[in-house]
Amino acid sequence: MAAPTMDRSTSAAPAAVQTLTIAKALNNGLRASMEANPKVIVMGEDVGKLGGVFRITDGLQKDFGEQRVLDTPLAESGIIGTAVGLAIRGYRPVCEIQFDGFIFPGFDQIVSQVAKLHFRTQGRLKVPMVIRVPFGGGIGAVEHHSESPESYFAHTAGLKVVSCSNPADAYWMIQQAIDCDDPVLFFEPKRRYYEKGQVDTTAAPGPLFESRTLRTGTDVTLVTYGPMVRTSLDAAAAAEEEGRSLEVIDLRTLSPLDLAPVYESVRRTGRLVVVTEAPSESSISSEIAAKVQQECFYSLQAPVLRVTGFDTPYPPSKLEEEFLPDLDRVLHAVDRSLAW
Amino acid sequence: MSSPEKWTHPGPDAAPATAAKPTAEQVIAGLRATDEGGADLVQLLTPEGERVQHPDFDIDITAEELRGLYRDMVLVRRVDREANALQRKGELGIWVPLLGQEAAQIGAGRALRPEDMAFPSYREHGIAWTRGVKPTELLGIFRGTDNGTWDPVEHRFHPYTIVIGNQVLNAAGYAMGQKFDGKVGDADGEATICFFGDGATSQGDVHEGFVWAAVYDAPLVFFCQNNQWAISEPTERQSRLPLYQRARGYGFPGIRVDGNDVLATLAVTRWALEECRQGNGPILIEAFTYRMDAHTTSDDPSRYRLSDELELWKLKDPIERVKVHLVKQQWADQAFFESIEAEAEQIAIELRDYCVNLPDPPAGRIFSEVYAEGNPVLEAQRDEFLAYHAGFAGGEH
Ligand SMILES: Cc1ncc(C[n+]2csc(CCOP(=O)(O)OP(=O)(O)O)c2C)c(N)n1
Numbered sequence: 001m002a003a004p005t006m007d008r009s010t011s012a013a014p015a016a017v018q019t020l021t022i023a024k025a026l027n028n029g030l031r032a033s034m035e036a037n038p039k040v041i042v043m044g045e046d047v048g049k050l051g052g053v054f055r056i057t058d059g060l061q062k063d064f065g066e067q068r069v070l071d072t073p074l075a076e077s078g079i080i081g082t083a084v085g086l087a088i089r090g091y092r093p094v095c096e097i098q099f100d101g102f103i104f105p106g107f108d109q110i111v112s113q114v115a116k117l118h119f120r121t122q123g124r125l126k127v128p129m130v131i132r133v134p135f136g137g138g139i140g141a142v143e144h145h146s147e148s149p150e151s152y153f154a155h156t157a158g159l160k161v162v163s164c165s166n167p168a169d170a171y172w173m174i175q176q177a178i179d180c181d182d183p184v185l186f187f188e189p190k191r192r193y194y195e196k197g198q199v200d201t202t203a204a205p206g207p208l209f210e211s212r213t214l215r216t217g218t219d220v221t222l223v224t225y226g227p228m229v230r231t232s233l234d235a236a237a238a239a240e241e242e243g244r245s246l247e248v249i250d251l252r253t254l255s256p257l258d259l260a261p262v263y264e265s266v267r268r269t270g271r272l273v274v275v276t277e278a279p280s281e282s283s284i285s286s287e288i289a290a291k292v293q294q295e296c297f298y299s300l301q302a303p304v305l306r307v308t309g310f311d312t313p314y315p316p317s318k319l320e321e322e323f324l325p326d327l328d329r330v331l332h333a334v335d336r337s338l339a340w
Numbered sequence: 341m342s343s344p345e346k347w348t349h350p351g352p353d354a355a356p357a358t359a360a361k362p363t364a365e366q367v368i369a370g371l372r373a374t375d376e377g378g379a380d381l382v383q384l385l386t387p388e389g390e391r392v393q394h395p396d397f398d399i400d401i402t403a404e405e406l407r408g409l410y411r412d413m414v415l416v417r418r419v420d421r422e423a424n425a426l427q428r429k430g431e432l433g434i435w436v437p438l439l440g441q442e443a444a445q446i447g448a449g450r451a452l453r454p455e456d457m458a459f460p461s462y463r464e465h466g467i468a469w470t471r472g473v474k475p476t477e478l479l480g481i482f483r484g485t486d487n488g489t490w491d492p493v494e495h496r497f498h499p500y501t502i503v504i505g506n507q508v509l510n511a512a513g514y515a516m517g518q519k520f521d522g523k524v525g526d527a528d529g530e531a532t533i534c535f536f537g538d539g540a541t542s543q544g545d546v547h548e549g550f551v552w553a554a555v556y557d558a559p560l561v562f563f564c565q566n567n568q569w570a571i572s573e574p575t576e577r578q579s580r581l582p583l584y585q586r587a588r589g590y591g592f593p594g595i596r597v598d599g600n601d602v603l604a605t606l607a608v609t610r611w612a613l614e615e616c617r618q619g620n621g622p623i624l625i626e627a628f629t630y631r632m633d634a635h636t637t638s639d640d641p642s643r644y645r646l647s648d649e650l651e652l653w654k655l656k657d658p659i660e661r662v663k664v665h666l667v668k669q670q671w672a673d674q675a676f677f678e679s680i681e682a683e684a685e686q687i688a689i690e691l692r693d694y695c696v697n698l699p700d701p702p703a704g705r706i707f708s709e710v711y712a713e714g715n716p717v718l719e720a721q722r723d724e725f726l727a728y729h730a731g732f733a734g735g736e737h
Contacts, residue, residue: 049644050572073542074504076568102503105543140433143487167368178456280718281600310725311718315486315706319434322703332728 016202023193025167026056028201030094030173034064036093040178042068044079044096044132045335054193055100055136076106080131084113087129092178093132100135101144102196115158130177132189132232135163136277137324138311138316147314148278153185154287161255162208163187165229167197169252172205180208187254211258212263216238219246220334221265223252223288228325232275235330246334254284262288263295270301273335279310280286302340305333323334343674374568374575377628377651378582380596382451384603389664391603399607403671409450409602410662410672411680413442415488415623416466417476417659418684420460422691423465423482431695432482438465440600440632443658444565447605448627451613452533452631457518459498459534463565467535471497475687476694479562485698505543508562509536512549515558517620524559529617533609535562539570541586542578550590550624560617561609562624565599567631572644587624599627600658603673 008285021030034040042057048071051058063071072079074095087176097103103110110131117125120333137146154161160182163168170188177184206212214229215236231252238247247265250255266272272292274285289304307325315323361584374600377383382397420438427435438445441463449470452458459469465478469690473490480486481500488499491548511534523530541564542547552597564583568575575583587594597608605627612623707722 045570046572048514048572050640051643053571054640071573071577075542077544078542101389105503105505108489138483142434142502143486144480184488264636310721312706312710315700316480316486318700320484320708323706328732329728333556 003149004115006195012062015202016252019196019199020167020171020199021194021196022164022167022188023054023056024196025171025199026164026188027058029171029200030057030060031063032171032201033092033094033175033178033270034037034060034068037174037178038068039090039092040092041068041070041086042082042094042096043073045074045098047071047096047169049240052096053191056132056134056188056193057096069111073215074103076104077109080106080109080114083129083131084109084117084127085129087183088117088125092128092130093300094174094178096239097133099145100133100147100149101139103149108133110153110159110183110185110312111156115228116157118182119158121262126181127183128178128181130174130180130184130186132174132186132325133189134291135187135313136191137317137320138191138227142317143314144324146317146320148276149277150185150187150254150311151283154257154284157239158211159183159185160253160256161185162253163188163189163226164252165192165226165250167195168199168205171201173252176205176208183289187204187226189229191227192230197322200227204209209253209256211251211253211261213247213249213261215246217245217269219245219269220271220273220337221249221262221269222273222275222330222334223249223251223262228275228277230332231325235327235334238327239331244334248266254340257287257291258293259288259295262292266292266296267299270299272296272300272304273330273333273337274304275308275330276305276306277309277324279311280306281311302337305331305337307333346635347661348388362561367610368675369647370574370620370697371649374630374649377596377598379397379585380582381598381628382595382604382608383598384602384607384709385601385661385665387600387661388620389661389668391665394604394607397604397607397611399603399610401603401675402531403663403666403669406662406666407672407676409446410659410666411683412446412450412466412469413662414680415684415687416469416475417442418688419691422688423475423479423695424633425635426594426692426695427482432479432637433484435482436463437631439635440630440653440658441565441567442466443555444599444605444627444629446516447599447602448535448609448625451609453613456613457496457498457511457514457530457531457532457540459507459514459532460500461504461507461537462500462502463537464500464535466661467620468497472494473497475691476570479579479691479695479698483695485701486523492624499542505536505545505549506542507554508513508540508543508549512552512556514555515616517559518559519557522570524617524619527614527617529619530560531559531613531615531616531621533563537570538566538568538575539563539578540564541575541583550587550592550622553622554590554592557619559598559619560622561612561616561621563609564624564626565617566628567599567625567629568647569597569635569641570643571635571639573719582626584626585622590604592622592624594624594626596626597630600656602658602662607609629658647704699736 445466584594
């Protein structure tokens with residue numbers, strides 16, 4: 001990563017290891033970045049007094065003022081487009097998109113400007129901005145509040161796309177994304193916001209754009225990210241009771257995809273199940289399946305299987321339990337893989 | 341900061357910039373800005389229930405008509421409060437309260453003719469009522485069983501639109517179609533009305549909707565309910581100019597009406613629709629009103645607004661002023677008010693019963709009607725899912 005490492009001595013963490021929710025870890029991470037770098041600004045709808053609809057920016061405006069935490073007009077193209085201008089002026093804007101389904105009014109700015117300015121100017125302009133998107137379903141919301149649009153962005157060259165799945169990653173990844181000189185789409189698993197975990201604020205974090213093996217196993221590899229990490233870990237724990245050993249890899253980075261650990265794992269297990277909430281057609285899960293069969297063809301004991309949301313609009317919330325992959329669907333795919 | 345200098349670490353003594361607390365004068369000025377509509381505000385019935393004249397927009401209203409408007413407002417308020425309570429009891433996932441905006445919606449809705457078309461946002465329960473959509477039909481959206489079950493063609497009431505501003509362009513296109521079909525030009529013409537909030541006026545879609553409607557002379561009434569807040573952000577965060585004045589920049593009239601005054605809203609909207617039918621549209625109406633409850637049941641307004649503000653607006657309650665007027669005119673007696681209360685109670689009971697008995701949709705609903713012409717890939721996915729699902733039938737799933 002080209003960005004200079006920051007002195008974080010000002011981020012006053014009382015204890016090195018704290019138990020935090022993902023939401024609070026993100027809040028602390030944003031705060032640490034803002035303290036370390038006066039050019040970091042947070043902008044979006046309701047991020048100021050309200051602290052954002054999920055309270056991720058809670059208290060930041062009170063402490064950093066209205067010029068560093070901007071309650072913007074209600075316009076996503078405006079939020080992202082002005083952030084581009086701020087970024088090329090030397091700021092490091094962190095834009096909050098209130099819900100996944102509302103990124104599309106800003107889509108044009110993201111794919112036309114955010115993604116392409118560096119290339120178009122052959123590096124003369126950098127666009128170091130972060131677009132934070134609470135994504136995915138499972139919270140009983142109405143239309144447009146439960147989508148998984150990450151594949152659109154992974155499909156666009158010039159953008160980096162990451163997703164955190166636990167408080168420690170949330171704390172560090174948001175700061176690393178802000179430090180990154182490239183534009184980063186930062187997908188936050190909203191239904192996991194209030195899950196707790198330990199965050200060590202002193203231990204050096206691993207690189208941002210690397211996937212991580214969370215659980216080792218020998219029978220089947222599960223590859224996943226964001227909200228489905230929890231589901232996959234639970235499935236692996238359940239499978240263990242039946243005497244099956246599943247390896248679980250959290251991708252963390254969706255573009256660039258870090259598949260080296262996946263190849264290595266599949267060469268050992270011979271079996272891969274990809275788990276995402278996003279629909280499967282022409283998606284990140286398609287990409288993983290294609291690359292793994294290309295790289296691990298002779299190691300595979302079964303075709304790569306995918307457990308995903310369906311290729312339909314996100315359904316009314318009374319049906320989301322059916323739509324979202326759950327433990328049973330993951331285990332069913334594991335059975336099918338092993339039965340091959 | 342004047343140059344794109346490389347960022348530096350803050351020095352040890354760099355004080356964080358903190359937002360200054362507003363002074364008492366600023367707080368009072370802010371309250372006033374919110375609660376006064378200004379000299380151009382069209383009003384026909386004061387908050388005290390006095391009928392006042394307006395040179396351009398006066399209307400004749402019979403006792404019966406006014407009682408009808410009163411009834412509409414009381415009933416939609418009761419529906420709104422009941423649905424809000426149903427959310428609190430866990431029967432609805434979320435509710436979007438209408439409280440305080442009854443006059444804006446009933447005034448506008450009752451100005452429409454059956455052949456006119458309406459494009460709502462997501463708070464337009466009062467408009468739905470005037471379009472003959474049963475309140476129960478709204479529940480699926482908020483209970484999560486469906487996306488709204490009314491027939492938009494039959495009722496000429498488009499589905500609720502949640503992405504802010506999207507419907508404004510759709511309405512512009514619909515109104516262009518009315519024009520292309522020759523439905524504009526005389527008193528029998530058709531018109532379209534489109535609803536959105538003050539926050540929505542910041543969206544590109546709304547700006548583009550203004551441009552489209554203007555250059556194609558579309559018969560479209562833009563009806564902005566300025567309820568003073570876009571979740572936590574006041575209207576000042578969206579505009580330096582009163583919103584109705586923006587219309588001028590697009591080349592059509594903009595009018596600000598007292599959105600808590602059902603008579604004024606009815607009169608102004610009737611006039612605007614008539615202009616559109618005759619071919620003189622589009623027109624922007626800013627209904628100056630107030631959201632008396634939270635943005636939705638997920639919102640916490642105590643974080644961003646003062647209770648004084650709500651108290652001020654309570655004095656302008658849209659229903660109370662009509663009641664006072666009806667009483668003063670001796671156009672309604674106690675028996676009338678009691679009969680409306682009884683009717684409201686009955687509607688609330690029906691709403692509650694319907695809500696708690698609304699069945700969950702079958703799993704196949706996920707796949708139904710995604711395409712008009714079918715899609716073999718999706719059909720295969722559906723069949724596989726239903727077979728998998730059937731494997732659990734009777735099981736623990
Ligand atoms: C494109 C888009 N961005 C954000 C949201 C989230 N959101 C829902 S309502 C709302 C505020 C809307 O305010 P306003 O337009 O004034 O209408 P009101 O709800 O006050 O009637 C926001 C930000 C959304 N629904 N759509």
